[in-house]
Amino acid sequence: MTTLADMGFDLDDFLTRTLAEDLGAGGDVTSAATIPADARFDAVMRSREPITVAGIGIAAAFFRRLDETVSIQVAFDDGEQAERGAVLMRLQGNARAMLTAERSALNTLQHLSGIATMARRYVDAIAGTGAVLLDTRKTVPGLRLVEKYAARMGGAQNHRLRLDDGVLIKDNHVAVCGGVAEAVRAARAANTGLQVQVEVDRIGQIEPALAAGADRLLLDNMAPALLREAVALVNGRVPLEASGGVNLDTISAIAETGVNFISVGRITQSAPAVDIGLDYVLSPS
Structure with missing residues (x-):
């Protein structure tokens, strides 16, 4: 450990x-x-x-x-x-x-x-689904190491510790680049040696992201029905992470859609x- x-x-x-x-x-x-x-x-x-x-x-x-x-x-x-x-x-x-x-x-x-x-409550809520709980970078400035350690003690897995831990293309990156595919291609061309993950918030962005070389998708603020559609479309080609609108009342239904990971900012931000x-x-x- x-x-x-x-x-x-x-x-x-x-x-x-x-x-x-x-x-x-x-x-x-x-x-x-x-x-x-x-x-x-x-x-x-x-x-x-x-x-x-x-x-x-x-x-x-x-x-x-x-x-x-x-x-x-x-x-x-x-x-x-x-x-x-x-x-x-x-x-x-x-x-x-x-x-x-x-x-x-x-x-x-x-x-x-x-x-x-709090992390343990979320982990217990998705037990048996196969989904893994992730923390985020939503931490108190100066306390990230100990807060992420605490999340792990509750059963969560740590996502990025710092910005240099992985390429995560968010909606604002996509907006500046002009689209999901353009952002992913730019990240691949940078040859960072890091996994490229990209946030998508609608089904139509998935295939362009995968075609451009995304290693992992962040499904942002998708309802369970849309998440199930995304899981079926991707069909195991890359890992899928659900994020946004996740709380103890919603996480079980999200986990049951078949996503691989669920990230929850509130376990460090609001516990x-x-x-x-x-x-x-x-x-x-």
């Missing part, structure tokens, strides 16, 4: 930037003013709703960054399902450090687990953070 490090994620840089954003120039003035420097606490991190976990290692790393001696027991791996009330992590360490790291750790874990949880809490208990003396 591809890890965050394999994707080029710099954990140390992420921790540094996130903590700097939260601490500001003066640091955690509340904890410094109210908590003795040597106070120690036990903490239990619990899920307050059923979730698919993502980012648990990053969350733990925030606490380790501020207290190298902290004791952490992680109970779930990324990609695993946790029920409401499940203990995700147990910690014992310096109270000031834990309180200072708490929000950065929880924000990250709640956001990424929210993406993974709500899940509810995870960190409860502290005074360490026994």
Whole structure:
């Protein structure tokens, strides 16, 4: 399985930037003013709703960054399902450090687990159809690597990570080039060595796109009846991806048309953070 490090994620840089954003120039003035420097606490991190976990290692790393001696027991791996009330992590360490790291750790874990949880719902909705869920580049600027990682932890496959990962000709490219066939021919002539995918939004564009050398088609905002027509026309010549207007109420019918892939921007763009809490208990003396 591809890890965050394999994707080029710099954990140390992420921790540094996130903590700097939260601490500001003066640091955690509340904890410094109210908590003795040597106070120690036990903490239990619990899920307050059923979730698919993502980012648990990053969350733990925030606490380790501020207290190298902290004791952490992680109970779930990324990609695993946790029920409401499940203990995700147990910690014992310096109270000031834990309180200072708490929000950065929880924000990250709640956001990424929210993406993974939503992705899992979509994956479950199309189980058995043969269709594969894809994410998109609709991500929060600066968080693409971790958000796409979270989508994968929920069972989705990653589509393009960056613009240089593949040629994807969209409607505006087609408009500038003067047509689907013209755009595909231009992309083939560029000899990028990359797969050429083109967006089509009507049946009449399919044959010209294939004749021009498209490797894959993105069927945009087509109703299930039109998708079935497209699947029959292409007849397995290239993979087909459905996109646009996809939600939990529509994805099952879309998957049943026979398309190979379904891309859903909302799993990274609109996933709500899940509810995870960190409860502290005074360490026994």
